[in-house]
Amino acid sequence: xxxxxxxxGGVIVSHxxxxxxxxxxxxxxxxxxxxxxxxxxxxxxxxEIAKEEIARAIKHxxxxxxVLLMTDMFGGTPTNISAMFLKENEVEIVTGVNLPMxxxxxxxxxxxxxxxxxxxxxxxGKQAIYRTGALLEPQKIKKDA
Amino acid sequence: MLEGNVRVINxxxxxxxxxxxxxxxxxxxxxxxxxxxxDNQTNAYANSILGLLALAASTGTxxxxxxxxxxxxxxxxxxxxxxxxxxxxx
Numbered sequence: 562x563x564x565x566x567x568x569x570g571g572v573i574v575s576h577x578x579x580x581x582x583x584x585x586x587x588x589x590x591x592x593x594x595x596x597x598x599x600x601x602x603x604x605x606x607x608x609e610i611a612k613e614e615i616a617r618a619i620k621h622x623x624x625x626x627x628v629l630l631m632t633d634m635f636g637g638t639p640t641n642i643s644a645m646f647l648k649e650n651e652v653e654i655v656t657g658v659n660l661p662m663x664x665x666x667x668x669x670x671x672x673x674x675x676x677x678x679x680x681x682x683x684x685x686g687k688q689a690i691y692r693t694g695a696l697l698e699p700q701k702i703k704k705d706a
Numbered sequence: 707m708l709e710g711n712v713r714v715i716n717x718x719x720x721x722x723x724x725x726x727x728x729x730x731x732x733x734x735x736x737x738x739x740x741x742x743x744x745d746n747q748t749n750a751y752a753n754s755i756l757g758l759l760a761l762a763a764s765t766g767t768x769x770x771x772x773x774x775x776x777x778x779x780x781x782x783x784x785x786x787x788x789x790x791x792x793x794x795x796x
Binding site for chain 1: 762
């Protein structure tokens with residue numbers, strides 16, 4: 562990983578304070594993240610204001626190799642506003658953001674393109690969901706036997 | 707290539723912050739470090755935080771280390787050390 566290698570930026574966009582808190586949790590795990598920022602859209606915020614905030618955030622984290630927007634829920638306002646920024650090779654969106662997805666974006670090394678990274682983050686988000694009880698079930702059977 | 711077992715002894719197991727410490731440590735070496743659970747063969751690279759978390763290694767779990775590369779001796783010792791110190795949590 563080259564020190565000067567440019568990284569894909571990230572913006573977490575959510576209703577309420579979820580975005581800020583997700584970013585702060587990820588920073589507690591992996592350390593400071595200068596290439597990721599958060600936009601929390603208030604429940605009563607004006608769409609135009611929210612749009613401007615997202616535009617500013619994208620500009621802030623962009624290093625010239627694309628920005629990934631991670632939104633809380635498909636169909637929600639944060640996603641719908643974010644969708645206005647979709648642009649091939651410049652801005653991608655992955656919905657349903659969770660902590661593993663933020664950590665995935667945080668720990669990418671800078672040698673992946675925006676679209677590859679968007680796919681990786683989507684995949685990671687899905688794979689990181691476990692029904693934890695199911696992991697223990699085989700052991701339970703063994704104990705009973 | 708060096709191989710050996712380590713035990714997770716810190717009470718919280720290999721949780722997020724402990725895994726992050728291991729990733730940071732692993733990144734200091736050029737050697738490839740693979741951590742494997744002996745009971746179900748799940749494995750992860752020591753420089754992948756999400757891989758390490760997926761091991762779900764709680765306290766008491768024995769993990770198998772495989773270290774391969776130019777600085778394998780130093781890397782192996784450093785990883786062994788951080789496990790034996792319980793990631794500074796005990």
